[in-house]
Amino acid sequence: MEQKTEGKSYMKRGLWKPEEDMILKSYVETHGEGNWADISRRSGLKRGGKSCRLRWKNYLRPNIKRGSMSPQEQDLIIRMHKLLGNRWSLIAGRLPGRTDNEVKNYWNTHLNKKSSSRKQNAPESIGATNFTDKPLMSTEVRRSHGEEGEREGNGIVRNTWMEEETNSFDYDVRIGSPLPLISHYPDNTLVFDPCFAFTDFFPLL
């Protein structure tokens, strides 16, 4: 199936074939990320730049972790979603190897139901206070704190503020008191450390 998109030529759509993956992968590995419109033109793929970018980011990029989410990852997603709302890229940034698309899909198919049933079962818990409806961080705050990350010389974007070490307590602005949300796991693989959010969201406090 081909369709005219991006006002240029007839672009292929739908699922990627292994041949296309190979072409895109080798091209990006040779020439680097960025300039996606150029990549789609020069690589010979009849795909839009957006499509190439998405395919690379969500599937072909090195260190992509595939397969089911571990309980630790599930827990982290739930907690982060409570804090940030549908800020999938931020949540994914805390899950090494996971993409925003994957986290979003996982939430919508698995955790959304789980979370809403949890609310029903525990009406007096924190989860019942409608946290998931609104993100706690405005667009302005996000931008001013470099949500998009820093562009390095090669065009690769890196989230620096997400990597900062912070204290170990959570804070909910609607309640106004710290919440003990830290989790320790025996293997230390994932420890929820939500306070980056507090310090980065409210640096003036």
Add this chain to the structure above:
DNA sequence: AAGGTGCCCAACCGCGTCCTT
């Protein structure tokens, strides 16, 4: 075995923001 249904997830779309000229 065949058709219907629901679920999962890859991919697309629209929009906002950033960057360059």
Add this chain to the structure above:
DNA sequence: AAAGGACGCGGTTGGGCACCT
């Protein structure tokens, strides 16, 4: 300062698959 292109994000769609009848 304005315009246009590039990029990133979140919401939505639809194809493929598994399960059920």
